[in-house]
Amino acid sequence: MAQLVKRFFFGFYNLILGLVTTGKHLGRHAVTIQYPKERWTMPERSRGMVVLLTDHETGQLNCTACLLCMRACPTAAIEIEIEKDEKGKRRPKEFTVNYHLCCFCGLCEEACNFAAIKLAPKYEFPEWNSKDLIWDKKKLAEMGSDVPYEKPERKKVEAKKAPAAKSSAEGGDAAADTPVNPDAAPDGGEAKSSDGVG
Amino acid sequence: MELAPIFIWLYDTMLKLGLEVTIADVISLVGLAVIVFGFLTVMALFLVWWERKISAHIQQRFGPMMTGWHGALQTIADAVKLIQKEDILPALADRKVFFWAPVIVFVCSFAAYVVIPFGDGLIVSDLNIGVLYIVAITTFTIIALLMAGWGSNNKYALLGGMRSAAQAVSYEVPMVLAVLGVVMVTGSMSMNDIVRMQSAWGGFRWNIIFQPLGFLIYVIAATAEANRTPFDIPEAEQELVAGYNVEYSGMKFAMFFLAEFVNLFTVSAIAATLFLGGWNGPWLPSWVWFLTKTLGMVLLFMLFRWTYPRLRVDQLMEFAWKGLVPLAFVNLVYVGIVARWLNW
Numbered sequence: 431m432a433q434l435v436k437r438f439f440f441g442f443y444n445l446i447l448g449l450v451t452t453g454k455h456l457g458r459h460a461v462t463i464q465y466p467k468e469r470w471t472m473p474e475r476s477r478g479m480v481v482l483l484t485d486h487e488t489g490q491l492n493c494t495a496c497l498l499c500m501r502a503c504p505t506a507a508i509e510i511e512i513e514k515d516e517k518g519k520r521r522p523k524e525f526t527v528n529y530h531l532c533c534f535c536g537l538c539e540e541a542c543n544f545a546a547i548k549l550a551p552k553y554e555f556p557e558w559n560s561k562d563l564i565w566d567k568k569k570l571a572e573m574g575s576d577v578p579y580e581k582p583e584r585k586k587v588e589a590k591k592a593p594a595a596k597s598s599a600e601g602g603d604a605a606a607d608t609p610v611n612p613d614a615a616p617d618g619g620e621a622k623s624s625d626g627v628g
Numbered sequence: 629m630e631l632a633p634i635f636i637w638l639y640d641t642m643l644k645l646g647l648e649v650t651i652a653d654v655i656s657l658v659g660l661a662v663i664v665f666g667f668l669t670v671m672a673l674f675l676v677w678w679e680r681k682i683s684a685h686i687q688q689r690f691g692p693m694m695t696g697w698h699g700a701l702q703t704i705a706d707a708v709k710l711i712q713k714e715d716i717l718p719a720l721a722d723r724k725v726f727f728w729a730p731v732i733v734f735v736c737s738f739a740a741y742v743v744i745p746f747g748d749g750l751i752v753s754d755l756n757i758g759v760l761y762i763v764a765i766t767t768f769t770i771i772a773l774l775m776a777g778w779g780s781n782n783k784y785a786l787l788g789g790m791r792s793a794a795q796a797v798s799y800e801v802p803m804v805l806a807v808l809g810v811v812m813v814t815g816s817m818s819m820n821d822i823v824r825m826q827s828a829w830g831g832f833r834w835n836i837i838f839q840p841l842g843f844l845i846y847v848i849a850a851t852a853e854a855n856r857t858p859f860d861i862p863e864a865e866q867e868l869v870a871g872y873n874v875e876y877s878g879m880k881f882a883m884f885f886l887a888e889f890v891n892l893f894t895v896s897a898i899a900a901t902l903f904l905g906g907w908n909g910p911w912l913p914s915w916v917w918f919l920t921k922t923l924g925m926v927l928l929f930m931l932f933r934w935t936y937p938r939l940r941v942d943q944l945m946e947f948a949w950k951g952l953v954p955l956a957f958v959n960l961v962y963v964g965i966v967a968r969w970l971n972w
Contacts (some may be wrong), residue, residue, distance in 0.1 A: 445936070452686050452935040460690045 443595075472551035477536045480508075480527045481550045481574030482567065483496060485581070491571060492581075494548035495522045498539035499547050506533035508538060529555070529563040543582070550577040630913050632749030635660075642858040642882035662759050672889040673703040679889075679930050684932045698870035708710070713878035718781055721875065727781030727850035729810055730876065730883040732772035739765045739888040740745050740894045743819050747907045747915030758819040759811055762806055762898060764796060766853065769891070773862070773872050780875035788871030791941065795852055798948040799859070805956035809842040809963040810902045812834050823906035831908030831917075838967065841959045843903045845927075845952055848893035852948070855888065858936035863945060 449540075463470050472478065483492050495512040507530075513523035549574070557563050594618045635656075636681035642652040677692065677700060684691030692699025716931065728923045743758035745751040753763050770793050777789015811817055813835065814825045828831050863871030873884045900906060900921035909917035939947065 448935045449931055451691050452931055456682065456690060456931075458685075458688060461687060461688050462690045464690070464693060 433437060449598075452615075474551060474552065476551045476553075477534045478534060478553040479549070479553050479555050479573060480534075480538065480565075480579055481548055482525060482550075482570040483546055483548055483579050484571055484573045490518065491521065491567075493522050493525065494515075494544055494546070495520045496543070498503045498541040498543065502537040502541035504535060504537060505531040522567060524568040524601035527565050527570060529565065530560065544577050545581050548574065548577060548579055551576065552577075569588050630749075631747060631915055640833050642780060643785045644831040648913055659778045664752060665738060668738060668741060668890050668893070669758065669886065671893055672886045673707065675889040675893060676703040676706075676885070678792065678926075679933075682927070682930045684936050686931075691841040707818060707882060710882040711879055715879065716875070716877045718875050720781040722779040723779065725775045726875075727779075729772045729776035729779055729799075730880040730887075732775065732801060733769050733887040734883045736765055736768045736772065737894065744894070745819050745823055745906055746895050746902060746918055749909075750915055754820045756819055757817050759822070763800070763807065764889070766894065767796065767800055775926065776876070777872040780872070782875050784870075785872050785874045788856075788862045788868045788874070791868075792855060792872060794861060795855075795862060795948075798945060799849040799852035799952070802845050802948065802952035802956040803853060804848065805953070805960055806842045806845040807902060809839050809900075812960070812963050813838070819901055819906075822873065823901060823908060826905040829920055830910055831905060832965075834905040835904060836903040839903070839959065839963060840841060841955065841962065843899070845956050845959060846903065847928070848952060849948075850899060851929060854891045854895050854929070854946075856929055857933040858939050861941055862935075864938060892926060892929060893922065896922045899925045944960070 452613065458524055463549070485519075494511055497510055500506075500510050508529045509526040509528070509534055510522050511524040519628045534549060538547050539549050542548075550615055552573070555563075634828040639652060639656050642655060643649070647655070651791060680702070681691045681698070690698075692702035695701040695705050718724065740762050742752045743755050743761055745754075771786075773796075774789045777786045777792070780786070814822045816822065816825075826835060851857075855862050862868075863873075868874070873881055876884060897918075900918065904921045904925070905917075906921075907914035907918040909920075912920075
């Protein structure tokens with residue numbers, strides 16, 4: 431009998447405890463974000479849309495058409511056409527990102543040595559027409575115009591390290607830790623693949 | 629501001645205008661019915677919204693936010709949608725039973741408000757058997773739920789109806805025994821008498837102070853009566869889809885849904901009247917006190933629903949017959965001996 435009474439009061443106490451818990455939660459503020467009205471500020475490194483970054487000093491794209499991103503892309507969402515400007519520098523004639531294929535893995539950003547391509551923390555780009563999801567250079571640059579980024583320091587590459595960087599680029603290795611001379615990298619092995627594209 | 633003088637003034641004006649007493653009575657009764665009906669419908673719509681908001685905030689969501697201020701018009705939008713829906717009649721349904729079940733549920737849940745005192749003098753009819761009337765009329769809904777389950781020709785609906793009947797019949801016993809404690813102390817079944825008895829101590833001589841066990845038993849049994857969690861096995865979604873109202877659609881479904889929330893308000897109003905002093909209270913008008921207490925009870929029932937898990941069928945029955953009924957008898961003996969001995 432004493433056991434029963436004890437169990438009764440213990441159970442009753444626990445029921446009250448449950449009510450207190452839900453009552454506390456009732457007083458807290460909801461964590462929901464009212465999406466169309468409120469928007470969450472995405473983390474800086476979150477991977478949203480792919481954009482091309484512009485050098486704010488010169489107004490030119492950072493891209494040197496080295497095709498590293500194109501090779502790094504696991505779904506072949508990136509297509510690049512190469513052209514050379516008056517100084518003989520390589521630059522993309524056309525840069526296409528196909529959002530039907532893009533899986534937002536961020537490997538292109540990893541592969542890029544010139545801070546030219548980035549996955550910006552923007553995620554709202556639905557379209558009524560599926561053709562509009564294939565973005566060209568102009569659109570990509572426009573979308574990237576307000577994306578902050580850090581431009582990598584460009585130092586003169588030491589003679590010893592240059593071949594190593596070259597070989598890693600040939601192998602399609604995405605991780606290139608050493609900042610590479612922009613003029614040096616696309617040469618050599620890159621030229622072969624550029625023929626196929628351009 | 630008390631509301632009762634307004635009704636008395638309206639009635640007197642009708643007489644002064646030269647209406648016969650019979651006609652004036654009929655008009656006033658019909659008017660009262662419309663007013664109570666309108667109030668309860670609005671209240672049910674409000675309660676649906678409130679329940680959704682409370683459940684959402686317990687889970688740290690917002691709940692409905694789009695229609696009106698914080699989604700206040702959401703239930704009206706839902707009701708409009710339900711009215712537009714097709715009224716489906718299952719092929720092998722028992723037509724008459726199927727049709728009348730929601731009507732009976734609706735009427736019975738509203739009929740209880742004849743004897744509920746909304747405020748000082750705000751009672752449709754102060755029957756001298758008020759408590760008995762309420763117990764009888766609210767029990768009647770069980771038959772309608774059984775009808776709905778049977779008439780739908782659906783195994784889930786039938787199971788839901790059967791469970792509902794079994795549960796309600798079981799929990800009716802401790803509920804009535806708990807209510808009986810109040811009746812014993814008051815010496816009257818009239819709701820007004822019960823409220824007036826609690827008007828001492830500046831309106832705070834509530835029955836709950838002297839009969840906490842009775843109140844507890846009543847609240848538990850009333851939760852089961854209103855088919856609410858943790859006693860909602862008649863509508864256990866995981867087992868029965870939706871229970872007795874699976875086959876209903878459109879307006880008939882809306883009637884079941886409204887009746888459910890009117891029932892919730894009924895049990896809360898009875899708890900407030902019998903145990904929490906009814907419309908007694910200082911400073912504020914009596915109907916404000918009544919509404920405050922009733923909505924407080926509703927809040928408690930809603931907290932129950934979003935806190936406790938559902939009981940199994942066998943646990944439910946065991947709890948009613950082995951737990952609550954003996955406790956209710958203990959309460960009766962306590963009230964009988966101690967209360968009369970103390971002579972309050």
